[in-house]
Amino acid sequence: QCLLTYLGYDPGGIDGLDGQKTRQAIRDFQTAENLGVDGVAGEQTAIRLKDAVWQDRFAKDNIVPSSGQPPDLPDWWSKYKWFAPSEFRCPCGKCGGGIEKMHEGIVAEANALREYLGVPIVIVPPDGHSGGSGYRCQSYNDSLAGSVKNSRHVQGKAVDIITRGVPDEKVEARLAQRKAAGKIRYWYRISPGAHHMDIE
Ligand SMILES: [Zn+2]
Ligand SMILES: [Zn+2]
Incomplete structure (x- = not known):
């Protein structure tokens, strides 16, 4: 309560x-x-x-901004206990969030990383604009400095994760291992405590 x-x-x-x-x-x-x-x-x-x-x-x-109704989401979301779909929303406030465009593979990887690290991971922070990213609509993506047009965020195949209280080395050792296993396509450190990862 x-x-x-x-x-x-x-x-x-x-x-x-x-x-x-x-x-x-x-x-x-x-x-x-x-x-x-x-x-x-x-x-x-x-x-x-x-x-x-x-x-x-x-x-x-x-809630999913401005769309009125939350979208019908596939059942696989319920397999991933650490994340709610809204955590992956586009924060622009205009496109309705786009969480129905997220691919299962990247949600599964975020969930597995949360499980592995044992501490909560932030995808899109409450203010929407301080580091994390899940789905991005094209216009929000293009408004971000340094973003590329064909970003995997626009395809629902990338997340930027904020990990607090975990050494970057630990996060990066895990990401390197997942890449070697072919589970993620690419990752990089955005800044201390923040990493991008995406899938094929
Ligand atoms: Zn948007
Ligand atoms: Zn990213």
């Missing part, structure tokens, strides 16, 4: 009771995070709650 309240959901007072409002707040959270919706705070919901708090992924940010 504390965590739900902090994130801007309404569990109806922090009384430790599992009332109707609490179940509805859990349902709202599960819907926003593309989890199975049952109103019960099971293991996957609890995991996602902790990551959401760590990443300041508030209820108001957990």
Whole structure:
């Protein structure tokens, strides 16, 4: 209940009771995070709650901007317990977020890296414009200094990840290993604590 309240959901007072409002707040959270919706705070919901708090992924940010309705997303999203689809949205505020354009392979790699590092990873920060990147629509991509037109972000095949509290060497050893295994196509360090990675 504390965590739900902090994130801007309404569990109806922090009384430790599992009332109707609490179940509805859990349902709202599960819907926003593309989890199975049952109103019960099971293991996957609890995991996602902790990551959401760590990443300041508030209820108001957990919507797809301007599209009105969240897009119908393929079932494979539910396999990746560490990330909500909204974390990969284009932050321009005009294109509707484009998360339906994300490819499973890169979401799987981000999820596996989160699992491996054992600490939350930020893709698109709450303010949208301070480092991370998932999907980018063409016009947002082209507005970024130094971006290339045919960026894999525009294809939904790249993420820029922000890792705090992990040495870059550890992140990079892992990325090099995934590249050698043919799982990722290319990666580079953007700045300390921030890396780009993409898939074929
Ligand atoms: Zn956009
Ligand atoms: Zn990138």
